[in-house]
Amino acid sequence: EISNDLIDGLVIVHGAGSFGHPPAKKYKIGEPFEMKDYLEKRIGFAEVQNEVKKLNSIICESLIEHGIPVIAIPPSSFITSHNKRIYDFDLNLIKTYLREGFVPVLFGDVVIDDEVKIAVISGDQVLQYIAKFLKSDRIVLGTDVAGVYTKNPKTHDDAVHIDEVNSIEDIKFLESTTNVDVTGGMVGKVKELLDLADYGISSEIINANEEGAILKALQGMEVNGTKICRK
Amino acid sequence: EISNDLIDGLVIVHGAGSFGHPPAKKYKIGEPFEMKDYLEKRIGFAEVQNEVKKLNSIICESLIEHGIPVIAIPPSSFITSHNKRIYDFDLNLIKTYLREGFVPVLFGDVVIDDEVKIAVISGDQVLQYIAKFLKSDRIVLGTDVAGVYTKNPKTHDDAVHIDEVNSIEDIKFLESTTNVDVTGGMVGKVKELLDLADYGISSEIINANEEGAILKALQGMEVNGTKICRK
CATH class of the missing domain: 3.40.1160.10 (Acetylglutamate kinase-like)
Structure with a gap:
């Protein structure tokens, strides 16, 4: 079991990989669009979110099998962005999970953007944001x-x-x-x-x-x- | 396509069903436990969360195929409870998704509880809470x-x-x-x-x-x- 060796306060961030990229490309999520195409874009958003969730589920399953108490927290359920960049959001729940000994798992996801409506937030951006605000070592x-x-x-x-x-x-x-x-x-x-x-x-x-x-x-x-x- | 007939401001809540109940039963999630068993309980929590997510993914996939722009929002990523009852949490993101024409999908899930550490929150409780605070018609x-x-x-x-x-x-x-x-x-x-x-x-x-x-x-x-x- 890996779990006994784990450093405290671990957070895992993964990408959208081969699950998220095909629907993101198909629906051109992240590119500018006209409002008449918004319904179709929303369907694309839903597809990307659901595909990434499937990848996350596979990753979590593997981590659980290795004795790691993971808790998946999709960026789309607590983050919004401004012109494709994450802005201020509430990290308290992540801190609560860490305090209780869980390993939060976040990932690249689609989010609502107040300027471009729909944005792809890479795992790399999530990692940067989380690390900054949790003051990671x-x-x-x-x-x-x-x-x-x-x-x-x-x-x-x-x-x-x-x-x-x-x-x-x-x-x-x-x-x-x-x-x-x-x-x-x-x-x-x-x-x-x-x-x-x-x-x-x-x-x-x-x-x-x-x-x-x-x-x-x-x-x-x-x-x-x-x-x-x-x- | 169902999507054209849909009433505005729809929120869907589903249960944990045959996915969530077996691991919840196996690890006795929701029952009192001693702190020495907390690691095992956390693993159980992780398993329940991941299994329910799989069910949610299947449901979302079907809804997307029917042209419904769903956005899954797991209770475990924004809710905590007090003695097995949800208390005050932030519904702003759900309101944002509704305003943008999405159909939020929530479900029965496991959450962190400030008294019993880990709680199962039924889809029924989530429905009641959401409906109350969104003042559903x-x-x-x-x-x-x-x-x-x-x-x-x-x-x-x-x-x-x-x-x-x-x-x-x-x-x-x-x-x-x-x-x-x-x-x-x-x-x-x-x-x-x-x-x-x-x-x-x-x-x-x-x-x-x-x-x-x-x-x-x-x-x-x-x-x-x-x-x-x-x-």
């Missing part, structure tokens, strides 16, 4: 590569690993070289984490597929990756 | 019989239908005659709706399995059942 972002490289390491043998990113200048060259998903890909992740670094909170991007990496991180150990921090 | 509770009978109509041929219930006295004889699930069965439903009647809000219990009954109700038409109201 350690942020580990797991993805499918061991952090930031000069080129996509999956397609380029000469990709060089970057151990530390201190500013947006350090990743300018990346803008056009990495695969970009609907929520921003690697550049999006680094931007969110740099926002966090501005609040004095350092973070790491690691390869979640690397054998034992997540477990090591959950136990508070060092893992290979890229550190995101201000100098 | 019409409440329709769909179940598997056409309202209240003197005996369980499924097992007793001489069960007599009760057209109207005005007080708890009217159903006193029911306490021991109907099947009672973890969240209270028919007596529990009537009690919640009598609470609502005290606020001047009448409601109906109908047979959701009756061909076309739900559609008729959604279109604002009369359906056979039992009316719950104060005289």
